[in-house]
Amino acid sequence: MRSCLLSGAHCYLFCLWALLVPPVCLQHASHHRRKDHGGGGDDGGEGSGRDKPKPKLLLLSFDGFRWDYLNRVPTLNFDALKQEGVKVEVVENTYITKTFPDHYSLVTGLHAESHGIVANEMFDPVLNRSFSMETDSIYDPRWWEEGVPLWVTNQRAGGRSGAAMWPGSDVKIHGVYPTHYLPYNASVPFEARVEKLIQWFAAPDEEAVDFGVLYWEEPDESGHNLGPESSLMDVVIADIDEKLGFLRNELKKAGLYERLNLIVTSDHGMTQLFPEKIIELDQYVSRELYTWVDKSPVVALLPKEGRLEEVYSSLLDANPHLNVYKKEDIPEYFHYRHNDRIMPILLEAEEGWTIVQNRSGTFMLGNHGYNNTLPSMHPVFLARGPAFRQDYVKHSMHSVDLYPLMCHILALRPLPNNGSLANVQDLLSVGPSLAPFARPTSASTSNPPSGVTSSYSYAPAVGSLLGVLMVLGFLVVFVKRVTLKQLPALPMQSREMSQPLLQEDLHL
C-alpha cells in the first residue's frame, strides 16, 4: 500500500468527487433532523424550513378520563376539539393500567416492562430499593432511566420543553430536567398550571418551549371515591370540560391556538367496584410467606425465600375471580414479564373485584389497573392543530403509537419504541412521507426488549461517514506520495505505550 492506487488525472477527479460527497450527505441528514413538517401548511419544501416557526405540541392528560365519559353529559369543548381535529374511539393502553406506568408509556412509547416503571409501587431486587408514588423514592432517577422521556429527547435535539406535574417530569432523568417544570404539588390549580405552560409557550422565539406536558389529577380521584357509574361523576366530567374550555380560551388569547398542536388523552379508564366482590388473601395463604409489593387489582407478591411454590399453589385455584401467574407464565400479550421489577407472582382480579389481605382497610368504589383489553380501562383521545386532520374519527390505536406520532410532529428522531407511526399516520394532515427517518421499521436495536422497534434511518449518517473516509483516504495517499518523493526514508520506530487509564476505566 505504499503506492497510490490512482494516478494522475484519476487522482484529482477522485479528490473532487470525494470532497463533494460529505457536504451533500450532511445537508441531507440535518434536513431530516429538524425539518418542519409538523405544521401542515407551514412546510414550504426543501431549503425553506430554517426560517419557519418550530412546530409546537402540548400533551394533556386528565388522569382516569375513561373514553365514554364524553357520552355522559354535554362536553362542548371536547366536541369542538373533535370537529376541529381528530378523535380515536378505542385506545388500548399498556398493562398494568395504572397511573405511573401508563403516563411513562405515553412519553416513551414503551410498554412497562421496557421502560421500567412497571407499577405505582415497585421493588427492585438489583437496587434493593422500593418505589412508591406516595414517597420521595420517585425522585431517584434510577427508576426512570430504562426509558428516555420525550422531553429529554426534545432537549437533546435543541428543543425546549415545559412540564406541569406530569409523572416523572420533576425528576432528573438521564441528567436532564425539562427546560421548565413545576415540582409536583397536587394543590396547584389546573388554571395555574395552564397559565405557566402558556407563559413558556408564548415566550420570545429563542426562549419558547416547543413541547409541553400537562397533568391534572381528575377525574381519577373522584372516580375512585364515587365510582364511575355514580351520577355525581357527571358534575366532575362537566368540570373537566370547563377546564378544557379554559385551556382553549387561554391559548386563543395568547395567539397560540392555531399554531399549537394539542393532544388530550389520559392514562387509563375506571371501573365500578362492589363491596361484595372482595378476594381476601388471608383466607388462602399466610402473609408470613410473602411481601405485598403492589396493590389491587394487579397485586405483585414477592414470596419469602424458598416459599414460591407454596404461595403459588395456595392461591392458584383459591378463588374463581382471581388469576394467578408465575412471572414466566404472564401472557406475552401483556408485554409484562421481562423486567427485574416484575415480581415472581402476579395476582390479577377479575373486573370489578378487589384483592385485599383482609377487610380492615378503606374501600374504594372505583379502580383501574385491570386487563388493558377491557373497554373500561381505555382512555379518551382527541387532538387538534396544524399537524392533524379535521373532523376525523379513527377507530383504534395503541397508546404507545402516540410517541412516534409526537416525534413526527416535533421532527425528532424517535428512540426505539413499541409503537408505530404507520398505525396512526391517518390522523395527520400531511402524510409522514415528509419524514423519511420516522418510518417504522422492524429492525432490532442495541437493547430492544420484546418487540421494541426502531424508527431510525442510518442512511444519511452512513453516507456522510463514507464521504469522510474517502476524503481521508485520498489525503493519506496524497500526503504519502508527496512525502515519499521529498523525504528520505525514516527508520521504523516502535514504542510501547502503557494504558493504565484504560485499565482503570474498565475496572479490570
Ligand SMILES: [Zn+2]
Ligand atoms: Zn387512579
